[in-house]
Amino acid sequence: MSVLGYVMIFGVMAALSALTVYGLWWGLREGQFFDPRRGAESIFDAGEPIGMGTDGFPPGLAGARAGTDGRGEVARVAAADEHGHASVAMAPECLACGRGQAGVAAGRAAHGGVNRG
């Protein structure tokens, strides 16, 4: 193999290894790894909050089209647990046993929608 080949392979290898180490250093410096709760919850927002399943497309539209208030069946089914306890605001009751679980806060508390860190 020519010198050029060695330079290309080992040069790229060294550069990418350095980039990986830089990525780790940058993540530590920026505090990316020190707040697990923030990290885990960063993919949620006001439009798709914790406690709301998003399997329906899009979460607001599916219910709106069905003539509900913008949540309804979509989120209720997707966020139901193995007993069917729904964990979102618009779900009035458990699908299976009929126990009330209304409210996002109640859903979080009942179904552990909180990151353990």
Next chain:
Amino acid sequence: MAEVDLQGVAPEIREAAMRLPEGEREAFLRTSEIDASCRQPVMWLFGSSVFWLLVGTALAMVASLKLHHPRILTEAAWLNFGRVRPAHLTVVVYGWSAMAGLGVIVWLVCRLCRTPLRHGGMLLGAMGVWNAGVALGTVAVLAGDGNSIEWIEYPHYAAGLLFLAFGVFGLWVVLTFAQRREPHVYVSLWYLFGAVFWFPWIYATVQILMNSPWAVRGVAQESVHWWFGHNVLGVLFTPIGLAAIYYLIPKVIGRPVYSYYLSILGFWSLALFYQWAGAHHLIGGPVPAWLVTVSVVGSVMMFIPVTTVAINHHMTMKGHFGALRHSPTLRFVVFGAMCYTVVSFQGSLMSVRVFNEPTHFTHHTIAHAHLGLYAFFTMVMFGSMYYIVPRLTNREWASAGLIRVHFWSTAVGIALMFGVLTAGGAIQGFELNQASESWNTLVRAHGLWGGTGKFISGFSAQNGVVPFITVVQDMKPWLAWRSVMGMLIAVGHLAFAVLLVMNLKGWGRQRIGPALFGAERREAKGGQA
């Protein structure tokens, strides 16, 4: 609100947004804006990938049939097993898997950076070049211009196009990251960075060292070969698959990942250990013992990232398994996540010498490869598409029934194919190495359990007692069953292709709600769709 660019957001979504409480409206529209901006490149990538999936499935069927009926389709040279099989492998790896993965990368990067897609023309160009590379490479392999080296069969002119296109995708990821609105880098984004930076490196290295005027020779060639062959799964497909799982499970069930620390630990331990694993494919080969031993150690250390991922996914899902009854996305993704755990633990065990020696060069290895690239990665990609596509086309899937056909035919098909090849491969390996009599002969004489018991108790240190042609004949029933399972999987692929075309064209029933399993039943009872 004024900052949200509503161009490209469908009128019905804007209308739906107006019904949301004010606090949620802006976030909802921002997400819709991001999805709308991804439409062109992601749908082209998904459409291309499904086209190549069908081509790869057809090639797989021909190759599989030839294993137990070698006299079919022998007239045309381009349909020889030696060409069809590598064409199948490369099409499903670079045509289907990579393009589906790139589509998921593009959408996920925009979602995680919370920024609409920019430089779409650059992505469309790269997608065109990638398609051209796959088409050119596949034709070259079928025409007899392939390299005959597993995983890198494409000749240098096709490989160059793939490298160029992937480089453009990598550049786009960097540009998008630089414009991100979300300060936190979610774990999925770390995995995606791994995929877009590591893959070009291993691909360029293997091309230079094996497919260029500077190619190395002899033992070094095989060391490079299996370093790449193993890592293409570990540094391209595994990170993309895990990135999708870490995003989709929490989003679908509305619950953050169980332990963010574990997820980060999983990423960095994967980065540390996976690259060492490839040389375990050379156990028993004429390579330095230390090279193989280091590789075995690296493979066993993979228990760490895999265990973190398995615990995290299970604990995130705990209490929400009921949602699997209804959600297509969740069903495919969770199936893939479970198979990731199984295939990774199996892979670590297969790297250990005592396990590797009888199973290497048998159908057992083929079963393992299918468990990784299909049962894990492909199923996660299907699940991802079920989540992403309706958000881009503004149209729900036309038929939950067809989705059900897709899931069960692919899940049952790959599970049974894995079982058949694993069992057949084990028998093949033992007959080639330790067995003193054919398993088929013993089972015919003593029944399944009695014959299997005598087969195992008859193991000896002497190799090659069972004639080679007997071993080949003993494999025929297992290979025929593999073809049957392949046909079942093909049915699932056709169902998915039909669903995608219906979605793109707007054919079939226009749903007013998501295509969840059981939605029709609830609708018939008078519930909401």
